[in-house]
Amino acid sequence: xxxxxxxxxxxxxxxxxxxxxxxxxxxxxxxxxxxxxxxxxxxxxxxxxxxxxxxxxxxxxxxxxxxxxxxxxxxxxxxxxxxxxxxxxxxxxxxxxxxxxxxxxxxxxxxxxxxxxxxxxxxxxxxxxxxxxxxxxxxxxxxxxxxxxxxxxxxxxxxxxxxxxxxxxxxxxxxxxxxxxxxxxxxxxxxxxxxxxxxxxxxxxxxxxxxxxxxxxxxxxxxxxxxxxxxxxxxxxxxxxxxxxxxxxxxxxxxxxxxxxxxxxxxxxxxxxxxxxxxxxxxxxxxxxxxxxxxxxxxxxxxxxxxxxxxxxxxxxxxxxxxxxxxxxxxxxxxxxxxxxxxxxxxxxxxxxxxxxxxxxxxxxxxxxxxxxxxxxxxxxxxxxxxxxxxxxxxxxxxxxxxxxxxxxxxxxxxxxxxxxxxxxxxxxxxxxxxxxxxxxxxxxxxxxxxxxxxxxxxxxxxxxxxxxxxxxxxxxxxxxxxxxxxxxxxxxxxxxxxxxxxxxxxxxxxxxxxxxxxxxxxxxxxxxxxxxxxxxxxxxxxxxxxxxxxxxxxxxxxxxxxxxxxxxxxxxxxxxxxxxxxxxxxxxxxxxxxxxxxxxxxxxxxxxxxxxxxxxxxxxxxxxxxxxx
Ligand code: AHR
Numbered sequence: 349x350x351x352x353x354x355x356x357x358x359x360x361x362x363x364x365x366x367x368x369x370x371x372x373x374x375x376x377x378x379x380x381x382x383x384x385x386x387x388x389x390x391x392x393x394x395x396x397x398x399x400x401x402x403x404x405x406x407x408x409x410x411x412x413x414x415x416x417x418x419x420x421x422x423x424x425x426x427x428x429x430x431x432x433x434x435x436x437x438x439x440x441x442x443x444x445x446x447x448x449x450x451x452x453x454x455x456x457x458x459x460x461x462x463x464x465x466x467x468x469x470x471x472x473x474x475x476x477x478x479x480x481x482x483x484x485x486x487x488x489x490x491x492x493x494x495x496x497x498x499x500x501x502x503x504x505x506x507x508x509x510x511x512x513x514x515x516x517x518x519x520x521x522x523x524x525x526x527x528x529x530x531x532x533x534x535x536x537x538x539x540x541x542x543x544x545x546x547x548x549x550x551x552x553x554x555x556x557x558x559x560x561x562x563x564x565x566x567x568x569x570x571x572x573x574x575x576x577x578x579x580x581x582x583x584x585x586x587x588x589x590x591x592x593x594x595x596x597x598x599x600x601x602x603x604x605x606x607x608x609x610x611x612x613x614x615x616x617x618x619x620x621x622x623x624x625x626x627x628x629x630x631x632x633x634x635x636x637x638x639x640x641x642x643x644x645x646x647x648x649x650x651x652x653x654x655x656x657x658x659x660x661x662x663x664x665x666x667x668x669x670x671x672x673x674x675x676x677x678x679x680x681x682x683x684x685x686x687x688x689x690x691x692x693x694x695x696x697x698x699x700x701x702x703x704x705x706x707x708x709x710x711x712x713x714x715x716x717x718x719x720x721x722x723x724x725x726x727x728x729x730x731x732x733x734x735x736x737x738x739x740x741x742x743x744x745x746x747x748x749x750x751x752x753x754x755x756x757x758x759x760x761x762x763x764x765x766x767x768x769x770x771x772x773x774x775x776x777x778x779x780x781x782x783x784x785x786x787x788x789x790x791x792x793x794x795x796x797x798x799x800x801x802x803x804x805x806x807x808x809x810x811x812x813x814x815x816x817x818x819x820x821x822x823x824x825x826x827x828x829x830x831x832x833x834x835x836x837x838x839x840x841x842x843x844x845x846x847x848x849x850x851x852x853x854x855x856x857x858x859x860x861x862x863x864x865x866x867x868x869x870x871x872x873x874x875x876x877x878x879x880x881x882x883x884x885x886x887x888x889x890x891x892x893x894x895x896x897x898x899x900x901x902x903x904x905x906x907x908x909x910x911x912x913x914x915x916x917x918x919x920x921x922x923x924x925x926x927x928x929x930x931x932x933x934x935x936x937x938x939x940x941x942x943x944x945x946x947x948x949x950x951x952x953x954x955x956x957x958x959x960x961x962x963x964x965x966x967x968x969x970x971x972x973x974x975x976x977x978x
Pocket of ligand 1: 371373571572834
């Protein structure tokens, strides 16, 4: 292939091309990026997942019983646990989210208790096995009284790192010193250090894995989580705010109850911390069971969405919801520039629900937002590929979940779009193998190298259309290795931070995403052509030229000769980074062996006469060539 990158004539790329998408799936929120270590901390339940004692066990011969007391901790948390026993230190232990990572670092915790007790509580982190080695403990003087819930706070620094994450948290008290030898507990919480030291914050190793991708936007809160399984169980933003004792939690759509500890504000703080543009999904009156709102009900859903924007962006003194935000401790308004109306509204309950979306649900939202927030870019949850007509000024959302071959075939799918029907690729991943049953077969469980290369080629196609695409993100991002509903994710994790695994796709998305294009540049083909080599070329905002490429299904390495028009100096330098994978294209990064099959090669190339850079790319590879500053 002999290629010449023209000096002018391309398109301006979206400034937020690569991003992130998050919803609580695969315990990616609770038990994932949300750093809370205690599972089932407040016995939250819903009709779908009734309150239970999962994760808890008695200590010292205690009896544990769930109670809905006449005087609960709060209206949001009506259920608590009663701990009773005869004598000695009794209490309860929690096994965390499939274990607890115990390190010599500061843990911050708290619990609420009700009942007369004149003694001390002991909280400890200990091994779950055998002789129960205690890694750290602290005593907390009781302030507990009858007839009132009292919060107790503590910090704890274990004296050493535990050898593994098979650990528990225990909270005990002396039975004889408690009136009636019984106390009630609720909202028992423990956090390790969090990213940016945010209280109620996020798990550093996971945030860092995403920060390293240099993302530019965060699409949240879903995904199916936004929609709810039933029409009354969607993600209600106003119930995810404020003190944890005022958050009831909700029935998640991925078969477990959610705490909503990771609420609207926590998402915005994540966006703040990584300087991400929030792309906020608002509920559009459709649930996963296919139920949808009529026009009158939709008017309420529209108002609910407008209130959410006012909550985030409204003036603290002059708007009702801005004042609510300020009262919660956040006087400074956020900025919201992108709002997506619903999630995959072409799917659940179609065709009736989709007709309703096209006929009145989307138009009602669009009109209301145009009137009230004309500067917000509205995104419809379907795309033109789902037979949605996107009105001028709005955008669509496309979610390709494909086989490797189909992902490669989709690389030019966006070419026919115009700037009148912008899109976001709000979720994308290779999910099924070539030659299998596609969506009639199971999802894979770790991204394979072949799929990651195919995603790379798809991303080159996205970048070529950078003036029509708002941004692109892999989804879902995270999978807890102990319980998951969706296999292919960018990063795998468990309680033990040593198991945090960046998939083969993570490496590809990072290589392409960390050097964003400011604008594309046309490429003239003197020899060769697209397939098996795919490419995009352009300029960065750092004054360098970029040529990004990938090689798919071929047996021979592909030779590449690239010249950047106007940069004909012999001896000029460029850095070539090439990712290659294992012999077996279905090889993957295995969290349990720790084997990383991705190899990165970086070298400096010197331009030959006429400014030509020559190199060869192996089969199944992804590469970026970046010149020095011009
Ligand atoms: O990313 C997993 C799911 O795929 C999302 O919740 C949904 O939007 C899509 O169907």
